[in-house]
Amino acid sequence: MATAVPMKPPAPQKTKEQDWTKPQAMAIPKDGYFKLQKGRYGPIYPRTPACHGFTIIAKIKPGKEDMVRAYGHTIEKAIADMPDALATLKLHYLRWVLFDIGQDTYFMYQGIFDTNFDKYTEDAVALFTKYGVNTVFENLEGFPEDWKTNVPAFVRFVREHQCPSFLEYGEYPYVTADEIKKALKLKAAFTEMLDLMQ
């Protein structure tokens, strides 16, 4: 006698972007995008398995290295005092680096975040003003003096000094910081619940 077997609904097709189960790598064209898409302030760069990000490299004004370096402590304290200070930027990671090429010192600002830079440009400028990150920017050669009120000039500087990646890799591709935090919270809640059921 045949017994009725409950039909399993077909697993929904996962697009490449939704499939976080397998690491992915993406090679990127020289200009930083596959198809030109315009944001409010210029071309926007696509989301990769390493989400969104930029790498800005700029020469610092001579003699300003210590001032820029000291700023690491300022940011450390700002975040300790207010952990959500940079929430608007939807950051995963920041890396600030100083390195020499010959006699010149360069600053590299690398950020990985969940939103394309264009969307929250004005909020980023407002944040930088609020937390005095201008100390760092104003020590870069060619940085517009009126950056606080001249958002297009600020954006132009960033774009001119942006070096797009040609390869990006994500161990848990495309996953946003919010999703990671939600998953961790869920895990903690389950663990607690299981403990309570002992």
Added chain:
Amino acid sequence: MAVLQHSVSDELSERTGQTDLLDFGDIQHFLMSRPPARAARYEFLTFRSAAAARAWLLGMIDKVGTAKAVGSSILDSRWVTIGFTWNGLQALGMSEGSLFTFPEEFRQGMAGRADILGLTGTNHPDHWVGGLASPNLHAIVILFASNIPERERCRQEHERYLRKCDGVELLSSLDLEAIPPFDYAHEHFGYRDRLSQPVIEGTGVEPTPGSGPPIKAGEFFLGYPDEEGPANGLPQPEILSRNGSYVAYLRMEEHVGAFRDFLREHGDTPEQQELVAAKLMGRWRSGAPLVLAPDKDDPSLGADLQRNNNFSYSSMDPHGYGCPLGAHIRRMNPRDTAVNMNRRKMIRRGGTYGSPLPDGAPEDGKERGIAAFVGCASLVRQFEFAMNVWANDPNFHELGNERDPIFGTQDGTFDMTIPKRPIRKKIRGLPAFTTVRGGAYFFLPGINALRYLASLNDGH
């Protein structure tokens, strides 16, 4: 009705020594107040010669409504507003030097920014009507009237005047009128409108509870301090930009038949259909906000300006069980779930066009909708941000594949999530309830600026 009855001129005389005093006699009325007009006509003009354009303008200036006159006790039945595209300023004979002090997005025009705004597919400028996508769109004249016969008188008078102005032509026009019932403003889908508007600091108007504090004038009018600080980077010369504003114009056809079909498809009873309508908008059609009335409509709440805007999201409805995260009003004003909201305010104006579709009548194929203006001091920072980041970003609030259900560009592939306990409801493949039939960016100069424009010599 006019909000500023008596208050504007009186405030002006009471205050002394304030540096940011609004110049109500120079600012056009359009963004300051609503005249008591039940009808309007938008006329879109093209200038064939700079001299003709300036002559036309000179003859119009005395008819332009100022913030001082409109809303005062001066009884009038007609009001005029004038605005120019960047191409229009060029056609008036403005110098290159001055033209290029205007911001990039205004110079490109709305049609040139369509991709950025999400105006794709059937909303793309290739399909726009009325010459709105044409580089020959130079000016808009808005003729307000207290009723349709008055509007007709306006139309005829302007038509007579245009005939005398050789070189200024009517590119297209749009007639607007309020639709019944007339006890409150609403659009063709039946939603009560104009419930949430920013108040401009210095006008003496009290914001309704929940609307937030008054906003600095410079967020809407050039030449005044804005929420960040003193005015800067303004178009030159100063006389041209002072007291001016930018407006984004959108002509949105409303597909009432498709909307009503959708409500019937997703709701078995009239009550359920009203709830579906409410979930899309974030308010019941009566105006009652879902955050305050999540399960049942409350028309008296909807009509009460002291209560119907007094809510927030993060504290009162963080998961969207009342007002879905992607609902229209939550996108257009995220309240306490977004930062720098004082830099994202806009003044909305406009009205309905086309004959109403009676309840129960099938779709008749006639075009009806709203013709709306969004006024601000920076199109890229205020209007374009709202379109790009709030309305048409599929990832707003991490929703993944959703756009504004009513005014976003819908092509049948986007969804709408309605949070529910225990399991949320997801509507897949929302149809388009609206189509953008045209749009443009206009600059609304102050009265002195209009005189300055009328007195230009070619290229100076």
